[in-house]
Amino acid sequence: MDHHFYRDTWAEINLDAIKANINAFQNHLPNETGIIAIVKANAYGHGALQTAKAALEAGAARLAVALLDEALLLRKAGFTVPIHVLGWVHPKDVQIAAEYNIELTIFQLEWLDETKEHISMPVKLHLKVDTGMGRLGTTTFTELKEIVKEIKHSKWLTLEGVFTHFATADEPNSSLFYRQHDRFQQVLQLLKELDSTPHIIHTSNSAAAIQLPEKSYQFIRLGISMYGLQPSPELAPPFQLHEAFSLHSCLTHVKQVQKGDTISYGAAYEASETEWIGTIPIGYADGWLRKIGAQGEVIVEGERVPIVGRICMDQMMIRLPKKMNIGTKVTLIGSQQNERISIDDLAKQLDTINYEIPCMISNRVPRVFYKDNKKIGCVNGFQNL
Known part of the structure; x- marks a missing residue:
């Protein structure tokens, strides 16, 4: 890792700060809530491999990224913990994810249909539900039921997790935040009725974990505040963050x-x-x-x-x-x-x-x-x- 450089410009990354921020969230959260360290975009510019190592040393249990390429970089560097790709991965590339034991995001019925042609190994999936972000995620209970049914009958696919993403968790007293939370509760009830409640439930980003630590399920996804930054100027955590x-x-x-x-x-x-x-x-x-x-x-x-x-x-x-x-x-x-x-x-x-x-x-x-x-x-x- 110790590559020399020949110009007088550099960024310094304080890995102790990253560890301190994770520890602060661990103390803020219920004991049973774990941390997924978000290291997408080269760990928000901090260095994915080094940040991931520090995060795991501090007690994070899982890693998450945006792209399959980012997940493969971590796997090839020797990381063996669960790694989840939060974004869309092309069906033809699912086999590569399977070979490297990388968990993927599912929210389209047609994605499942196309995946069948390319997969010959087990793959763990996280069902993404769009409760109000309007970006990625299934939006109807009808499609959700069909997706769950298809996964149940698949030889290779397992529903490992379910998650959503809050659009306004960084705003104090946001009504949409609470509506999204309520809608996700309905999703969990439906999954229970379908006898398909997955092992891992995660909704909270840094902002939601600061606001409602008691509603964090099994894991939070710790991104911006792991690096010592507030999710928004209006949302200061009740503990000190250290800029890395x-x-x-x-x-x-x-x-x-x-x-x-x-x-x-x-x-x-x-x-x-x-x-x-x-x-x-x-x-x-x-x-x-x-x-x-x-x-x-x-x-x-x-x-x-x-x-x-x-x-x-x-x-x-x-x-x-x-x-x-x-x-x-x-x-x-x-x-x-x-x-x-x-x-x-x-x-x-x-x-x-x-x-x-x-x-x-x-x-x-x-x-x-x-x-x-x-x-x-x-x-x-x-x-x-």
């Missing part, structure tokens, strides 16, 4: 410019006096969007300083309070001395949600992993090319 992701770079050039000198493409920034300008090797190809530049700030030597000029593909410039040395550390997300720029701060500036921020930092930015306050290795995205 930070982003850093270094000064590669420092120069003094005179009044009237311009910086970057389009000459959009013009110095109003004699100024010190620093260049940093990070840009929009790294996911550090051009839009950040307008009001963006970074931290150098414990002081917030502004981004100046347009952010380029691979570099950007900042206005320094004084002459500084090449190699001086610059923090874009995280803490330096008494200053901090959080993921939520950046999300607010970009008028988006905190989920998007670590996901948008591309794999061109190496991830450096820390455990017990020590660097334990890094992943350089170029190793995967």
